[in-house]
Amino acid sequence: MWLDGAWRGSEQVREILSPYTGKRAALADEASPEQTGRAVAAAAEAFPKTRALSRHARSRLLSAMAGGIESRRKEFVELMVREAGKPATLADAEVSRAVTTFTGAAEEAKRFGGEVVPVDTDPAGRAFEPALSFWVPRGPVLAITPFNFPLNLVAHKVAPALAVGAPVLVKPAPQAPGPAALLAAVFAEAAAATADSREAVPLAALQVVSCPNGAAGAAVADRRLATLSFTGSAAVGWMLQGRAVGKKVCLELGGNAAVVVHSDADLARAAARCAAGAFAYAGQICISVQRIFVQRSVAAKFRKLLLAETAKLGVGDPGDPKTVVGPLIDAAAADRVLSWIAEARGHGAKVLCGGTRRGNVIAPTVLAGARPDARVTCEEVFGPVAALYEYRDFEEAVSRVNASRYGLQAGVFTDSHRLVQRAAAGLEVGAVLVNEVPSYRADPMPYGGVKDSGLGREGVRYAMEEYCERRTVLTWRG
Known part of the structure; x- marks a missing residue:
């Protein structure tokens, strides 16, 4: 697992079986409760550094990650076939989508700003300059992802978070954690390649920690993680919302389209x-x-x-x-x-x-x-x-x-x-x-549902807004 800027092992190792052959597809380290807690702490400690990164640095990182995913296309495809049973042609298409997701985030990181709000429409507002309203990251994001898109649905949470300067802790699906771990390797390489004398992306900006679904409860409840972004079943999503007190919650849940x-x-x-x-x-x-x-x-x-x-x-x-x-x-x-x-x-x-x-x-x-x-x-x-x-x-x-x-x-x-x-x-x-x-x-489009299909929207720009809050500055003319 990728934890606090380094690869870590675990005393608990789990066997992942191929959905098609039933044979061993991989071995995965499972985080202990102490390691999960350490990941939460590392994400919280990284936040002051990530939010201070320039848009240029964030965009460079995300562009480099898009290139890194492309260069490891074959590895990602093989992992998805083995662990998730995804047909190879569909897995290859998923890699292309992940490249697009990170490329789009790199572009949005440059232009994701705010707006000027005229306040003199109110007579009392004539004493003030136009207000500035802009986005600031809420804080670290907890991303819980499913097995069916083990790369691109991770990308749809990681890329927007990094684009706004928010650290992200990923808990991938236990059935197919490999693509998320490989994405962490891509991140580490991109962070090293884009560092310069002025600023560098902290390696703790991304954590990828695999654990059983039931073991993530402490992280869901921990207020140091400001946002919960969950993709999965309606029953689990609404249950997690009840535990995520004090957090912004984004839920992409089920459907019967x-x-x-x-x-x-x-x-x-x-x-x-x-x-x-x-x-x-x-x-x-x-x-x-x-x-x-x-x-x-x-x-x-x-x-x-x-x-x-x-x-x-x-x-x-x-x-x-x-x-x-x-x-x-x-x-x-x-x-x-x-x-x-x-x-x-x-x-x-x-x-x-x-x-x-x-x-x-x-x-x-x-x-x-x-x-x-x-x-x-x-x-x-x-x-x-x-x-x-x-x-x-x-x-x-x-x-x-x-x-x-x-x-x-x-x-x-x-x-x-x-x-x-x-x-x-x-x-x-x-x-x-x-x-x-x-x-x-x-x-790129806003994606999400109503009723039992969830709350909030994904799609790079829309997820960036979900991970942020508006801050307004109003100046008296004097």
């Missing part, structure tokens, strides 16, 4: 995108397509197209460049997904394809007729399962999409500008994607 396919849509494109959006990486993405609502007049045609596109997807070994649908993260996850499919079938759902298992790999599964209260439709399945439904008119589709406790993203396929506007106004989600599936995320 829906797509609406209207009769005027390009059905072939919609089917191809829905198949990829539902089943890539075995559906282990919080914005994977889980519910598909198709207007009744084109439902039969769309169903045929969707099943044909699903059949084209490569399934199996994540190391095979043709694979799109790899294994679930572990046997327990595969057991749960199959039990939810069986539950839906027991209540009348029809399996149009899939529903079978080999090891931790579940074949892409399309259901028809699943009840709205089936867990495969009303909860986050986090597996390769999509449920098809028909609707009469657009208002019904919007209402059924909204009949969920989640609200992360939704997709709408239509050529009608009028319907797009109605979707944008009526869908209770953080983002509406038009003629695209909700599984797509552009890294």
Whole structure:
């Protein structure tokens, strides 16, 4: 683990198993409670130094980290395939996204400033100069990240924190801590390469400490860490919010993303995108397509197209460049997904394809007729399962999409500008994607949800704002 500016071992070493082969993929040091406490203290002690760094120094560091990630592309891909079971082509795309994330943060670090606020709009304000309102970092960030994007979701917390001058303590997912540790190596090299006689980035600006999920409670409650940024399940996220007293809390939680396919849509494109959006990486993405609502007049045609596109997807070994649908993260996850499919079938759902298992790999599964209260439709399945439904008119589709406790993203396929506007106004989600599936995320955009899908927004600039607070300076003219 990368702790207080150096690599440290631990008395507790944990074996990480490949989700695909079940064999040992890696060994990971697990931090003791004392080491976790030391990481918190080191982050707090680094804060006066990181917030004093010039924007130039922060930008140089982040640019160097982008280059370092690119130079270690192959290593990152191999780690994600081995530890997370991520198909190699998707892992390679994740590396590209992480490079983009750090490059964007390097650019934002230069221009992230503030604004001039006229105060003479109030008669009493005529005695004052225009106010200056600008961003200052709250303090160290605790970043708790999931297994499914073990590099880029770490990047989406680390890069904005470093851009604003906030130290960051990363607790990566125990299933796949390797990419975060390799990112720490990239950070150490970049910090050394960008140091000059005037200023240097403190090596304690980043800590990467792996520990069991339940062992992070002390850090969550420690007020020396000013912000908690968590990506994971809704149940865990809201529980952590209750423990994070006195902190700014950013939660990117679950979803059961829906797509609406209207009769005027390009059905072939919609089917191809829905198949990829539902089943890539075995559906282990919080914005994977889980519910598909198709207007009744084109439902039969769309169903045929969707099943044909699903059949084209490569399934199996994540190391095979043709694979799109790899294994679930572990046997327990595969057991749960199959039990939810069986539950839906027991209540009348029809399996149009899939529903079978080999090891931790579940074949892409399309259901028809699943009840709205089936867990495969009303909860986050986090597996390769999509449920098809028909609707009469657009208002019904919007209402059924909204009949969920989640609200992360939704997709709408239509050529009608009028319907797009109605979707944008009526869908209770953080983002509406038009003629695209909700599984797509552009890294610079504001990203986050409503309802049980979380609080706050990611996306480099928006996360920078979450990690800061406004400070205003008002000067009397005299």
